[in-house]
Amino acid sequence: MEFQIDPTTRVPIYRQLMDQIREAVARGRLKAGVRLPSVRVLSRELVVNPNTIARVYSELERDGILNTRPGLGVFVAEAQPELSAAARRQRLAEIIDAFLTDAVHLSFSSEEVLAAVSKRIRGFQFLEGAASDQN
Amino acid sequence: MEFQIDPTTRVPIYRQLMDQIREAVARGRLKAGVRLPSVRVLSRELVVNPNTIARVYSELERDGILNTRPGLGVFVAEAQPELSAAARRQRLAEIIDAFLTDAVHLSFSSEEVLAAVSKRIRGFQFLEGAASDQN
Amino acid sequence: MEFQIDPTTRVPIYRQLMDQIREAVARGRLKAGVRLPSVRVLSRELVVNPNTIARVYSELERDGILNTRPGLGVFVAEAQPELSAAARRQRLAEIIDAFLTDAVHLSFSSEEVLAAVSKRIRGFQFLEGAASDQN
Amino acid sequence: MEFQIDPTTRVPIYRQLMDQIREAVARGRLKAGVRLPSVRVLSRELVVNPNTIARVYSELERDGILNTRPGLGVFVAEAQPELSAAARRQRLAEIIDAFLTDAVHLSFSSEEVLAAVSKRIRGFQFLEGAASDQN
DNA sequence: GTGGTCTAGACCACT
DNA sequence: GTGGTCTAGACCACC
Helix, strand or coil, X not given: CCCCXXXXXXXXXXXXXXXXXXXXXXXXXXXXXXXXXXXXXXXXXXXXXXXXXXHHHHHHHHCCCEEEXXXXXXXXXXXXXXXXXXXXXXXXXXHHHHHHHHHHHCCCEHHHHHHHHHHHHHHCCCECCCCCCCC | CCCCCCCCCCCCHHHHHHHHHHXXXXXXXXXXXXXXXXXXXXXXXXXXXXXXHHHHHHHHHXXXXXXXXXXXXXXXXXXXXXXXXXXXXXXXXXXXXXXXXXXXXXXXXXXXXXXXXXXXXXXXXXXXXXXXXXX | CCCCCCCCCCCCHHHHHHHHHHHHXXXXXXXXXXXXXXXXHHHHHHCCCHHHHHHHHXXXXXXXXXXXXXXXXXXXXXXXXXXXXXXXHHHHHHHHHHHHHHHHHXXXXXXXXXXXXXXXXXXXXXXXXXXXXXX | CCCCCCCCCCCCHHHHHHHHHHHHHHCCCCCCCCEECCHHHHHHXXXXXXXXXXXXXXXXXXXXXXXXXXXXXXXXXXXXXXXXXXXXXXXXXXXXXHHHHXXXXXXXXXXXXXXXHXXXXXXCCCECCCCCCCC
């Protein structure tokens, strides 16, 4: 995995890195169990303050996306939704509505939006099957 | 239209209000030509500083979503996309990827996501027709 | 770069400063990547409230002329036109007509106006090449 | 002459009307000596407060573009530059620089700008000859 | 009445 | 240190 920081954006560095790790996991490019570079190594590689990397790892651990095994390193966690089904559904509705609001203001038609989502969704590693609903 | 501010979130007040207005316009609940509450009235209603409301209105005006008529008030604008097709397509890809990343981490399947998008898209007022691409 | 505010004009302070920065960028006197003075420094220098400077920077960022890097400062952005060709052409026609209207009322001849434009245009950093129209 | 007010713009009504009269004069569509509609008539026609029309006429009179002949009406004045040659040249330079700044930020090339100015200048009624420089 | 601009001063997040 | 957000309160222009 290579991560890239664009310092010309107003998105904070820690956010850029978090988003890239989250997206890599979502696309299946980072699979559960894989070890990430150490804070020190990655901070040198990206020319970023080690504190910033450490913050990224700890926030992703809080989100259940990474696990730190002391002395061994930081690893991609098994997928494990902690939210209730109701909370997950509500959260999904929120992010869909926010996304659709933006899409409308970009003057796309609903057909164009659905087509684009259908196409891009193939680049992501979703759960198999339909039933993720029982918890 | 009623707007609601949640002061406990870390989302800035002006952002919450902007998002709510943008969504209401995208859903067709606020139609072009409708007058919004005056800065002073809304600031009293939401118990928010008038400057904060004024900021929301002026940023939405810069985005082409509202118009200000001096001395008269603030109104919902006619939709008028000014971005190039290339910029619009890139923006759409970005928001879709960000949305799908979140959806994967919520442990939904791709079928569930597509179904939810298809369902919720009906609540929004998209452009008619499919081809909005010639400019 | 030195900026100057004339408090006797009816042009708002933030507009004066915005215009000066826009012109400096257009002339190539402020090049992409250059760091602008911090909000606090410039506000002391110009004897203007920091909020006013912050407003200038944030509006120019929305226009794609500046970038903010949190914690680091404000920088001149790479040029990146996002408007559609149609919108750009219409905008150009509008500003030309407004300019020509003023020029006529100053009692210049068309030859004088064209000569003056041709001469002054050399002080600006335009795009190379002629065709900037495909998007 | 028909004037049109667009209430959806943030440009004040009095400014819209002033600009339209100035442009009509500059284009030669309103010639010196022509009588303009009375304040009352025009205010009914445009559905605008009479005070607003009166303000437009009085400001244009101050600029030397209109003359009021009491009891007779308001007339288009003879062109009469009151400024010194130096002041006129400086003012021309200012409006050219402001215009060119905008044109650069619209990502046009200098060739495109010159071509567009040359084309649109034909729609305006400039002074004949080149020598408007002796005063 | 309407919105727009500016100041002063506080608090927070990012690096 | 950097910029971002919010409040409070003043003054001005437009209608």
